[in-house]
Amino acid sequence: MVFFSRSRIVFGTLPVVALLVWFVWGQGWGTPPKKFLTATVTVEDLEETVLASGTVKPFQQVSVGAQVNGQLQSLKAGLGDTVRQGQLLAEIDPLLPQNELLKSRAALLSVRAQYKARQAMIRQYELDFRRKQSLVASEAGSRADLEIAEAQLQSSRAELASLAAQISQAEIEIRIAEVNLGYTRISAPMDGEVIAVVTRQGQTVVSAQSVPTLLILARLDRMTVEARISEADVVRVKAGQAVSFNILGDPDRRFTSHIRAVEPAPESIARQDQMQGGGGSTAGGADAAVYYNALFDVPNDDRSLRTSMTAQVSVLLDSVRKATTVSVAALGKRAADGRYEVRRLVDGQPQTVLVTTGLRNDLSVQVLDGLKENDEVVLGEEPEPR
Structure with a gap:
């Protein structure tokens, strides 16, 4: 009796458990809510910006070169020196230009002497011509002698005109020699700092084909940033827009300015022109990325910005x-x-x-x-x- 009674209890509770399981899972109680x-x-405050990478450059930069050949005799400025416009920077051995000047002056003296001698001969030929004219008029001289005298006079006058032109040419040669002698003393074309010394004292410079660079001067109290704007963004970037940037060495400091100009053509156009002029091929240029330089200036009184630094630029389009x-x-x-x-x-x-x-x-x-x-x-x- 006890056995049958326990069996009824067990079998009687099974449907209840099954019903409970179905109810819990069927109603979703077992499924956790979505998160x-x-x-x-x-x-x-919301801002719309264009991000770009840029390069810091001096506001002004000049390569100071030599226009005459010779040995660099002395350098008057060194790396990092501050110079003023007109200050003597370098001297090239003046011996050759001095000799050219002396040679030109001697040539001028020679031509002037020839000119005076020819003038004296012309006066003599004029007297001879007038005398023979008188003889022919009085039928005491031959016409052939008169014609010879006239030809000598005309030839001498032509030679005198040629000598006058040679005098002018010799005077020009003197001025050129004086200028070349002046080129041996190289002065600063602007105020700035020496940021590179390219040619060392004692080196020989040759300016036959190109102007050799001696020093590079730059204005560092004000810097220019060239921000490379992609062709996808350049249509939205305009002069006058606010811009900010930082540098890798001081990422927490923000420099601010306004865009001065957006270059109308990419830098690559100059390279393409050089390649075409040199017979190179521009194939594959269409696949290269195109960037336009946006230019803006920033004060650099503390000299924290240096040339060729990388700038992380943000151009403010709207806010x-x-x-x-x-x-x-x-x-x-x-x-x-x-x-x-x-x-x-x-x-x-x-x-x-x-x-x-x-x-x-x-x-x-x-x-x-x-x-x-x-x-x-x-x-x-x-x-x-x-």
């Missing part, structure tokens, strides 16, 4: 103060009227709303309607734990 990745709608913003990751499909779908979290459940957007950047977008500050929006769903 969402969310973001909060905030009010903040809105106290804008209602949300993460761009919250934007869903775009509707036909231009609005975007956004899933707003209400009582733990997402509800789709349509929002009108305004200014945006890579991280945030301005919301003009459809959401308010502190609303929670869904970015995605958290992955289920494995």
